[in-house]
Amino acid sequence: MAGKKVSFGRKPGAVEKPVDVEEWVTNREALVEIDQPPALVETTKPEKIKRLTLDIPESLHKAIKLKATSEGVTMVELLRELLEEHYGSKG
Incomplete structure (x- = not known):
């Protein structure tokens, strides 16, 4: 049984410029x-964004995720706010 080759065109409205x-x-x-x-x-x-990788216990991860979900924000938003409160604008 010969396979039928199917080609798909571009998605309508696709971005023409490649993303760097x-x-x-x-x-x-x-x-x-x-x-x-x-x-x-x-x-x-x-402001330039820098990436921070942090290993935390699974129980802490779940607690942060639960808190973020209950506040309707992402974990990143929640953690950035907490870090900004503690370390930001101290100059």
């Missing part, structure tokens, strides 16, 4: 801020 992964990782905040007025996006430079 390094640029996205480095500047994802700027690339995502399309809801802001153009003048504000051009004049505001987002």
Whole structure:
């Protein structure tokens, strides 16, 4: 039995410009801020984002996830807020 080859076209409205992964990782905040007025996006430079990897016990992970879910935010948003409260703007 010969297999039938099926080819699929591009998804309608697909982005033509290839995404530079390094640029996205480095500047994802700027690339995502399309809801802001153009003048504000051009004049505001987002702070560079750095990645932090942290090993925590599973029970703590579950507790953080439960708290974030109950507040309707992501774990990242919750943890950034907590870290900002403790370490941010102390200058």
